[in-house]
Amino acid sequence: MTSRTSIHLTINGHDHELEVEPRVTLLDALRDHLGLTGTKKGCDQGQCGACTVHVDGQRVLACLTLAAQAQGRSITTIEGLAEQDGTLHAVQAAFLEQDAFQCGYCTPGQIMSAVACIREGHAGSDDEIREYMAGNLCRCGAYPHIVAAVRQAAMEAAS
Amino acid sequence: MRDFSYLRADTADAARQAGALPGAMLLAGGTTLIDLAKCGVAEPETVVDISHLKGLDGISVDGAGATIGALAKMSHVADHADIKSRFPAVSEALWQAASAQLRNMATIGGNLMQRTRCPYFRDPANFPACNKRSPGSGCSAIGGVTRGHAVLGTSEACIATYPGDLTVALVAFDATVHLGERQLAVDDFFLLPGATPEREHAIEPGEMITAISIPASAAARRSTYLKVRDRQSYEFAAASAAVGIEFEADGRTIRDLRVALGGVATKPWRARAVEEALKGKLLEPDAVRRASLLAVEGAVDHGANHYKIELAPRVVARAILKIGETA
Numbered sequence A: 001m002t003s004r005t006s007i008h009l010t011i012n013g014h015d016h017e018l019e020v021e022p023r024v025t026l027l028d029a030l031r032d033h034l035g036l037t038g039t040k041k042g043c044d045q046g047q048c049g050a051c052t053v054h055v056d057g058q059r060v061l062a063c064l065t066l067a068a069q070a071q072g073r074s075i076t077t078i079e080g081l082a083e084q085d086g087t088l089h090a091v092q093a094a095f096l097e098q099d100a101f102q103c104g105y106c107t108p109g110q111i112m113s114a115v116a117c118i119r120e121g122h123a124g125s126d127d128e129i130r131e132y133m134a135g136n137l138c139r140c141g142a143y144p145h146i147v148a149a150v151r152q153a154a155m156e157a158a159s
Numbered sequence B: 001m002r003d004f005s006y007l008r009a010d011t012a013d014a015a016r017q018a019g020a021l022p023g024a025m026l027l028a029g030g031t032t033l034i035d036l037a038k039c040g041v042a043e044p045e046t047v048v049d050i051s052h053l054k055g056l057d058g059i060s061v062d063g064a065g066a067t068i069g070a071l072a073k074m075s076h077v078a079d080h081a082d083i084k085s086r087f088p089a090v091s092e093a094l095w096q097a098a099s100a101q102l103r104n105m106a107t108i109g110g111n112l113m114q115r116t117r118c119p120y121f122r123d124p125a126n127f128p129a130c131n132k133r134s135p136g137s138g139c140s141a142i143g144g145v146t147r148g149h150a151v152l153g154t155s156e157a158c159i160a161t162y163p164g165d166l167t168v169a170l171v172a173f174d175a176t177v178h179l180g181e182r183q184l185a186v187d188d189f190f191l192l193p194g195a196t197p198e199r200e201h202a203i204e205p206g207e208m209i210t211a212i213s214i215p216a217s218a219a220a221r222r223s224t225y226l227k228v229r230d231r232q233s234y235e236f237a238a239a240s241a242a243v244g245i246e247f248e249a250d251g252r253t254i255r256d257l258r259v260a261l262g263g264v265a266t267k268p269w270r271a272r273a274v275e276e277a278l279k280g281k282l283l284e285p286d287a288v289r290r291a292s293l294l295a296v297e298g299a300v301d302h303g304a305n306h307y308k309i310e311l312a313p314r315v316v317a318r319a320i321l322k323i324g325e326t327a
């Protein structure tokens, strides 16, 4: 049974039509069908956070979301964070300044998660940042710098 | 992941009808179903997406208790001001479950349908024997690596641990599952494995969880959820306890006590023997520790999970003392 279904996705404010098998996840739709490879595939099983995107403003895992399920929702990926003119989002800038990555593979997920974490009001202390960023694993162990970057961006957002 | 057909339900009735067809499974947050489909454990022919249904995600709290729609997200319930103040154990259990991303996806109804994390259950390619997956095929866990397996409620057919947190609090505070018109106690919704470990929930094809309700009580208001695990966050419980307490007017004699365990049993585990042993008694550390040993009455270990039999009573005692001593 190889059925196909046509779906309509709104990603970073742009509309996309695509034909996919119903089992295709949002993560595979982004990466393989739309060429938006900023969102990373780590475990593909909901365990690492590399695939974190925002759906209707909430951080979720694209590897456990069906593309078909995301129809009618508004999706934001790492490609949609910076301004049109290339000015980085405050969290992206903070990650650069704090050197909050090594290989960079977990970074898009970390940044998408951090943007939401700050917006949720869960970045009030280093302990709180660690707790609410726990769903994003970093194989390189860049955690101290990631916490520093989230703290910096949270302080900027508060001031 | 095997391919399936996708159907988006517009009404609850349509969802129930479609869900009753052979090979159909309901999809809400996806954190269990899509995960298990990828593992090759779930093989739906039709996925019925109920995540767009309207009107099933409300949270209302009044003097009688809380009613939570089946499609409410874990994060929203955890963050709800009245849930936090009147059912702190429920909010704390939700906060300590999974990760922020998963809590934003997973629904309350879906949470009740969460499956075990038994690594043998999750790996059909390497471990064909699993009575939960293929009734009668045997249990790969018995005689295998059992550090995470259950010590309470097990059978010769299955020792898989029930992994959830929320339902431990729900069982402690006598919550009810609503399947449309039909209602049953959360404790009865979860089935012991016995000889039929493939059957985990008292739900029939064509039924759908629509809500849960939790009656208000003084014990629920003064409650906590204590979760002990191998790492501090984003981990399943080695042992956990939902505890609520109500004192007599003297502020020291226990009038009502609720105790339920997670991470050690095959279903969310109400520890009534501990409750009965302490009701009417003064809150006194030695008595609490002694009574807490009753939490693991009848426990059976399978080697590497023996530590849970020692750990669980300590978690219970610590939770009771913590909540009892904070005035």
Ligand code: FES
Binding pocket: A040, A041, A042, A043, A044, A045, A046, A047, A048, A049, A050, A051, A052, A061, A062, A063, A064
């Ligand atoms: S790729 Fe989605 S959580 Fe790891």
Ligand code: FES
Binding pocket: A100, A101, A102, A103, A104, A105, A106, A107, A137, A138, A139, A140, A141, A142
């Ligand atoms: S920077 Fe390499 S995994 Fe995080």
